Amino acid sequence: MIGRLQGVIVEKQAPELLLDVNGVGYEIQAPISTFAMLGKAGSQATLYTHLAIREDAHQLYGFSDKAQRTLFRTLIKVSGVGPKLALAILSGMDVNAFALCVHNEDVSALTKLPGVGKKTAERLIVEMRDRLKEWQAPAPLWAAADQADRAVQDNMLLEAESALIALGYKPQDAAKMLNKVAAEADSSEDLIRLALKSTLGQ
Incomplete structure (x- = not known):
């Protein structure tokens, strides 16, 4: 089992990055929350990893700390939750905020996460309740709730920025466009629409 990797970031395009470890390139999928903590291509990075082995592929998942990896491993044991959905959950909410929810x-807060409907949220609560008993939020409940809202907002901005870059905008221009309209949007789709509308002057 590969549990931890330290190397140089060669490529970085969410949700995947290529990490050079002593000349060997590892393709790793990671949540947006981990991407936000990583430097640019060419910088050093340390990731705690989980290796998923299937008949058709071996896939590495990387996380900024052990708590994220532990939650990921716990999530994929829940009925109907695979690695893709577990990454989406970790992208939109940190460990303590998820435990608080x-x-x-x-249910309402969990359904704000991408790919999580009401039934999935209810199943997560039922199956994760006992598994998260030992997790203690390090801050007052209101602070953790605020942190969850900030995580969702950060995820929206990252998704919108990636979409604008894919449309041909430079990263710095995309960031400026989104900052102007961030307070007016409730979703990444709204952010993209408002940013483009602002640029076109409509």
Whole structure:
């Protein structure tokens, strides 16, 4: 089992990055929250990893800390939750905020995460409740809730920025466009639409 990798980032395009470890390139998928903590291509990075072995492929998943990896491993044990959905959950909410939502049975907050419907949120609460008993939020409940909202907002901005870059905008221009309209949007789609509308002057 490959549990930890340290090397140089060769390529970085969410949700995948290529990490050079002593001349060997590892393709790793990671949540947006981990991408946000990584430097640019050419910089050093250390990731805690999980190796998933299937008949048709071996896939590495990377995380900025052990808590993220532990939650990922716990999530993929839940019925109907695979690695892709687990990465989406970790992209939109940090470990303590997720534990708080489960503890408070906050279905509404969980359904804000990409790919999580009401039934999935309810199943997550039921199956994760006992598994997360030992997780303690390090801040007051209101602070953790605010942190969850900020994580969702950050994920929206990253998704919108990636879409604008794919349309041909430079990263710095995309960031400026989104900052102007961030307060007016409730989703990444709204961000993209408002940013383009602002640029076109309509």
